[in-house]
Amino acid sequence: MLAGLGAATAALLALHRFVPNTPGRLGSLLETFLFWLGPLTALLLLCAAARRARTALLVLLLPAVVWAAVLGPRLLPAGPPGPRELTVVQHNVADDNADPAGTARALADSGADLIALQELVDPASAVYRRELAPRYPYHSVRGTVGLWSRHPLGTTRALDIRPRDIAEPWQRALRAEVRTPYGEVAAYVVHLPSVRLGPGGLGSARRDESAARLGRILAAERARRVVLAGDLNGTVDDRGLAPLTSRLGAPARGLALSYPAALPVARIDQVLARGGRVPAIRALAATGSDHLPVLARVALDDADG
Template structure:
């Protein structure tokens, strides 16, 4: 858990695969505890205090109750799935959560009009590029395609959007992205396209002229994944709330993210399942200095 960065990513990207499920290494502590109790070994129980302390330090924060802090807006991020059979019901569930911003991925040409119709009454401002879109209660400006397409992928691949949201706290650059999928193959963890796309996204954020940035999307990776380092290096440290978003049936990893620069994400949580294979996530964000 401490030295996961020592696992190489140069051979089969095994380090990235490990980091996708890093909190679950705590299950090994449970197994060791059972063995220690079966052997009635006080020495083993004392030795277990070290991995327990490490896990608690890395991942135990969300288990502690406390004040999450004030926030100014709430944003929702959701990969709605291109196989979703209930777009209108999905959209209404997101509206019921009452966010100011809603980012969606895997929008299809047939489903897009249904989302637009369901979201329009509460969110009069929206922008769509390819299969990603943003709905907002605030006016949007400077809408443009965000080019995060890996070189080997067809030019019709459009899964990045950048807009300026004119909030009461000033204009905020809002990015909506869907990084390429990853696969576990015999050769290892195939995440080359994802990593290349993350590098392009990191470059775009570094060049962003607006001070405040809110980034929402399906990253197909966790915040611990070194493949996403080009993005993480430009964002405020994200919260470690347990908000596993994928897969919907038994969530094991949070690959959907809401992050900020020159703003603070105070709390992240999952919302009830929709018709997607991902759970929606909501985040409270403090924009005021």
């Protein structure tokens, strides 16, 4: 049995893209928790060792090697900061956050160049403006998403990524031009629709539709350097986010599990980039939100390159 589980785990790790997404978006569900096949393999190895099951131990080496090759590099340390790096904090602050002032101060203490927030609602939105203003004099809020910057902002506009079946007011994406010391960067702040896990599987249809709409916007984006920060309600391995991850690079190092804050099992808060790379991402200390904030390093390409 242990050998069979090991072979199945190796197959899921290596061939997860071939797991069909219907019914119940099983492929996306597997990819959401793909990282945890590593700890599962370690547990199976311990069981095999305890039973002295040599065949099972040999078979279980296969998923261990596959996991180390596919996901292991994320655990390696990142290199030193480069000459053209921005730091970006991404945080869904939660619309029921009981301590917006404390949350804002904690985010400002990170010293990030950019802070992207979601679930901004009144009256807490005014608190974030007030608390972040001393260190982040430039900001833009569109609907329930906002961007605070240490560097001047140029043109800012709302983006329409609303799923077709939502009729009520729904504004959860913006684009802003950030005039950094290294040149202009197009910054996107987004909040994709939530997903639900139920008897029918992973309910991600709205999120996937919204991601596809955003993907088309990114395909038409003419700026050479783009940074996207948002609560994407999915991991970078989830095929439902392929319209974004096929156009923007994901973090190379770091797990930064961000949700739920009490016991994080997945990173659904993401920082992605084009015209640069994201060498590392890490989770910050808990705030009054049900998400953990994440801080990413973004190494920008030379503007003339």
